[in-house]
Amino acid sequence: MVFSSLLFLILFFAAFLICYFPVGALLGKIIPGRSLSKAVAVRNAILLIFSLFFYAWGEPRCVFLMLLSSLVDYIDGLLLEKFEDRPGVRKTCLILSLVINLSILGVMKYADFFLGSINMIPGISLPLPGIALPIGISFYTFQTTSYSIDVYRKKVKAERNYFRYLTYISMFSQLIAGPIVRYSKVSEELKNRNINLSQFSKGFYRFLIGLFRKVLIANQLGAMWDGLRGTENLSVVGAWLGMLLFTLQLYYDFSAYSDMAIGLGLMMGFHFDENFRYPLSSLSLTDFWRRWHISLSGWFRDYLYIPLGGNRHGKLKELRNLFIVWFLTGLWHGASWNFVLWGLYHGVFLVLEKFVYGKFLEKLPKAVRHIYTLIIVVFGFGLFYFDKMSEFGNYLTYAFKIAGNAFAGPEILWVIGNNIPILLVAIVCMYPVFPKLLEKYHSLGEKKKDTVYLVGGFAAAGLLLLSIAELVGSSFNPFLYFRF
Amino acid sequence: MKKETVKTILKNIPVYIMLAMLLAFAVFFIVLPKKEFSENENRMLAKFPELSIKKISNGEFQSEFENFLSDQFPLRDNLLSVSVRASRLGGKKEINDVIYIRDEKDRLRLLDVYKKPENKEKFANTVNTFSGKLNNANVVVMLVPTAVNHYEEELPKLYKMQERPLEKDTLNYFEGQFSNVSYVMGISETLSLGKATCDSMYYRTDHHWTMQGAYKGYCCLAPYLYIPVKEKTYDDFQTVSEDFYGTTWSKVCDTAVSPDSIEIYENPEWAGNITVTYEDTKEITDSPYNKEYLNKKDKYSMYLNNQHSLIHIENPNADLERTDDSEHSSLVIIKDSYANSLVPLLIDQYETIWVFDPRYYKGSISSWINEHKEVEDVLILYNLGTMDDDRGIGAIY
Numbered sequence: 098m099v100f101s102s103l104l105f106l107i108l109f110f111a112a113f114l115i116c117y118f119p120v121g122a123l124l125g126k127i128i129p130g131r132s133l134s135k136a137v138a139v140r141n142a143i144l145l146i147f148s149l150f151f152y153a154w155g156e157p158r159c160v161f162l163m164l165l166s167s168l169v170d171y172i173d174g175l176l177l178e179k180f181e182d183r184p185g186v187r188k189t190c191l192i193l194s195l196v197i198n199l200s201i202l203g204v205m206k207y208a209d210f211f212l213g214s215i216n217m218i219p220g221i222s223l224p225l226p227g228i229a230l231p232i233g234i235s236f237y238t239f240q241t242t243s244y245s246i247d248v249y250r251k252k253v254k255a256e257r258n259y260f261r262y263l264t265y266i267s268m269f270s271q272l273i274a275g276p277i278v279r280y281s282k283v284s285e286e287l288k289n290r291n292i293n294l295s296q297f298s299k300g301f302y303r304f305l306i307g308l309f310r311k312v313l314i315a316n317q318l319g320a321m322w323d324g325l326r327g328t329e330n331l332s333v334v335g336a337w338l339g340m341l342l343f344t345l346q347l348y349y350d351f352s353a354y355s356d357m358a359i360g361l362g363l364m365m366g367f368h369f370d371e372n373f374r375y376p377l378s379s380l381s382l383t384d385f386w387r388r389w390h391i392s393l394s395g396w397f398r399d400y401l402y403i404p405l406g407g408n409r410h411g412k413l414k415e416l417r418n419l420f421i422v423w424f425l426t427g428l429w430h431g432a433s434w435n436f437v438l439w440g441l442y443h444g445v446f447l448v449l450e451k452f453v454y455g456k457f458l459e460k461l462p463k464a465v466r467h468i469y470t471l472i473i474v475v476f477g478f479g480l481f482y483f484d485k486m487s488e489f490g491n492y493l494t495y496a497f498k499i500a501g502n503a504f505a506g507p508e509i510l511w512v513i514g515n516n517i518p519i520l521l522v523a524i525v526c527m528y529p530v531f532p533k534l535l536e537k538y539h540s541l542g543e544k545k546k547d548t549v550y551l552v553g554g555f556a557a558a559g560l561l562l563l564s565i566a567e568l569v570g571s572s573f574n575p576f577l578y579f580r581f
Numbered sequence: 582m583k584k585e586t587v588k589t590i591l592k593n594i595p596v597y598i599m600l601a602m603l604l605a606f607a608v609f610f611i612v613l614p615k616k617e618f619s620e621n622e623n624r625m626l627a628k629f630p631e632l633s634i635k636k637i638s639n640g641e642f643q644s645e646f647e648n649f650l651s652d653q654f655p656l657r658d659n660l661l662s663v664s665v666r667a668s669r670l671g672g673k674k675e676i677n678d679v680i681y682i683r684d685e686k687d688r689l690r691l692l693d694v695y696k697k698p699e700n701k702e703k704f705a706n707t708v709n710t711f712s713g714k715l716n717n718a719n720v721v722v723m724l725v726p727t728a729v730n731h732y733e734e735e736l737p738k739l740y741k742m743q744e745r746p747l748e749k750d751t752l753n754y755f756e757g758q759f760s761n762v763s764y765v766m767g768i769s770e771t772l773s774l775g776k777a778t779c780d781s782m783y784y785r786t787d788h789h790w791t792m793q794g795a796y797k798g799y800c801c802l803a804p805y806l807y808i809p810v811k812e813k814t815y816d817d818f819q820t821v822s823e824d825f826y827g828t829t830w831s832k833v834c835d836t837a838v839s840p841d842s843i844e845i846y847e848n849p850e851w852a853g854n855i856t857v858t859y860e861d862t863k864e865i866t867d868s869p870y871n872k873e874y875l876n877k878k879d880k881y882s883m884y885l886n887n888q889h890s891l892i893h894i895e896n897p898n899a900d901l902e903r904t905d906d907s908e909h910s911s912l913v914i915i916k917d918s919y920a921n922s923l924v925p926l927l928i929d930q931y932e933t934i935w936v937f938d939p940r941y942y943k944g945s946i947s948s949w950i951n952e953h954k955e956v957e958d959v960l961i962l963y964n965l966g967t968m969d970d971d972r973g974i975g976a977i978y
């Protein structure tokens with residue numbers, strides 16, 4: 098189930114809100130026990146049931162895989178604490194958990210990819226198992242392993258209650274498309290969290306912003322890109338515009354999902370970290386990776402790059418570590434070589450910025466740095482889009498005018514001309530305009546603030562109706578980040 | 582209550598409204614009676630899916646349920662129209678594969694975009710193989726361009742500028758592709774004459790041609806069948822409906838576009854004299870129209886009573902004057918729905934007309950014709966919008 102579907106919006110969401118808030122409060126009062134922890138326990142139970150239903154709706158079989166994966170780490174956490182003073186046992190426990198989790202991920206997500214890659218060697222032809230990727234496995238595997246590592250590092254206490262741990266892993270808000278929330282971030286709120294109206298509203302509005310960005314912007318950009326991609330004899334400008342459209346679509350699609358997750362979390366009383374900070378306004382690739390999918394880069398930094406030694410053992414080792422990290426970052430995005438190439442492509446530019454021209458870059462005017470970054474990012478997402486190298490190669494012959502195509506052709510005019518308002522909004526909102534407006538809003542007087550808040554609320558109600566209309570009106574609603 | 586609390590509650594009125602809205606959709610979805618058929622979309626709507634462990638575990642139930650939800654969604658058509666209105670406000674001129682233009686009378690008109698034809702060769706081969714199997718018959722192929730060709734000039738400027746498939750090119754392609762088959766030329770030009778007299782050749786809300794368009798088509802076709810053109814004036818046509826919203830309109834449900842009117846041609850001498858037999862349902866009438874459809878959404882189906890695999894029309898009083906020395910009195914038509922409004926114009930000039938719809942007629946039409954030696958003329962009539970993806974045509978020989 099995805100958030101931007103009628104099923105979620107109309108049935109699941111409504112049912113959840115009713116059960117979580119009024120029914121949850123009522124049950125909290127009826128059931129005897131200590132009031133504070135009991136109220137949260139009731140809500141956790143409701144959240145867990147809804148989350149399992151949410152996941153099972155899309156993966157009726159693989160839901161058991163998630164239960165298994167979380168059970169392994171739950172037990173592992175307990176063992177890690179039990180053998181507190183026996184480092185050897187602890188290490189074995191951790192390795193066991195990592196091996197189990199990564200093997201599940203490896204088989205479910207990468208079996209075909211690995212075997213297919215081996216098959217590229219002439220003379221070998223292994224049968225492919227053809228396993229369908231379980232939704233969200235990349236996300237929850239990273240969550241559950243981060244927990245084991247954190248317990249191993251004694252950064253966080255092991256969770257004693259399995260259901261509470263399962264609630265954390267399966268929480269529907271971030272289960273299938275992130276952000277990757279660490280246990281340490283929510284361990285307190287799993288036991289005790291505050292629910293109130295202003296926070297609920299804030300979360301709800303945040304959810305709506307995500308919904309609007311997904312339905313009203315990303316989906317439209319996707320349709321534009323689909324239209325442009327199909328045209329014969331694409332011009333150079335058309336080919337680049339196409340990659341830009343895809344980049345924008347991917348950004349709005351994915352960051353909208355994070356918006357919705359953060360918003361839903363806040364409504365329920367959880368505070369998740371931001372996952373995107375206007376990455377398409379970056380001034381360098383290094384900057385880009387501090388702003389794009391922050392929870393993933395943070396994971397690779399803390400659980401892979403630093404344990405590998407980071408930059409502490411000389412340049413050669415640092416280069417090796419960066420290579421490993423970017424190879425795997427690429428691979429994480431999908432079981433296909435183009436994703437690996439995409440990861441390494443970014444790795445190369447990050448290394449260049451770090452060791453070669455980073456200092457020089459900083460002296461350039463901001464506009465130049467920004468355009469440099471955008472070109473690399475946009476081209477990179479071209480690589481990201483085409484999982485068949487031959488198709489990308491073919492596309493590039495248009496992008497670099499090798500196909501004998503025109504520099505600028507009329508085919509792009511209709512795509513642009515027919516979609517001007519959406520394109521304008523999409524491009525303007527790449528930049529941190531909204532936070533600026535928010536700043537202005539906070540500097541207003543109390544009375545004015547209330548008016549703006551109320552007017553904004555009614556505007557949101559209009560857009561919500563429009564989003565529902567848009568969802569009803571179109572069956573075009575694929576979530577791009579489902580390959581992860 | 583504290584003043585602050587009251588303020589917070591008041592401030593969040595829009596939040597309650599939105600939550601109420603979501604809840605209202607949920608409640609209405611659950612309690613409203615479910616519809617079986619959508620007149621607007623002309624299809625059966627999804628029903629509540631059958632429940633079984635197998636269907637749940639392979640996800641079939643879930644995806645069927647989501648179809649059920651979107652099919653049965655409260656205010657479905659109105660919501661579609663809301664989204665289209667918003668897109669139009671944003672300056673969009675192409676929505677859901679429909680292009681908005683202003684026509685010769687400055688009215689809003691909806692055009693279906695022309696998709697790149699993939700099966701031109703196949704179509705030509707099929708027709709050639711078919712005609713090769715016939716022992717002796719005059720085979721005529723008529724391909725009718727659709728409204729997007731007729732309104733080429735009125736299309737949005739930027740739309741025109743892009744490279745795109747043109748119906749004109751497809752029409753030209755077929756010149757010289759057929760052997761022992763006459764190919765009707767100049768339809769596009771004949772239809773465009775209608776623009777000068779401000780006659781709608783096509784519906785504004787539907788993908789078919791109008792009765793006037795079909796009449797122009799008849800004028801164009803007549804010489805290939807060696808029948809003299811029976812000139813008609815406006816008085817020969819009568820308007821039977823003024824609130825027709827067709828299939829193109831159903832893709833946008835936009836009431837900013839006014840409904841079409843429907844005309845028919847009906848010779849007063851038909852009543853009691855001609856027999857129209859729908860071979861599949863065995864209905865027999867004396868009119869090529871089923872006016873019951875005028876009370877439904879799908880009004881175009883009034884022509885030839887919607888779709889039938891085989892229709893047999895007899896007119897004993899037909900005028901058999903011919904422009905050559907033949908005395909052909911029997912015609913087979915293999916066609917899509919464009920022919921439904923043209924057939925009435927041929928009734929006066931043939932004693933027998935057999936109308937095959939190869940989408941539904943499952944036998945070999947060429948064998949059928951060879952068995953019926955009285956058949957002298959064969960007309961294959963398709964519009965360019967459906968010619969390419971009509972799977973039925975492949976089975977005519």
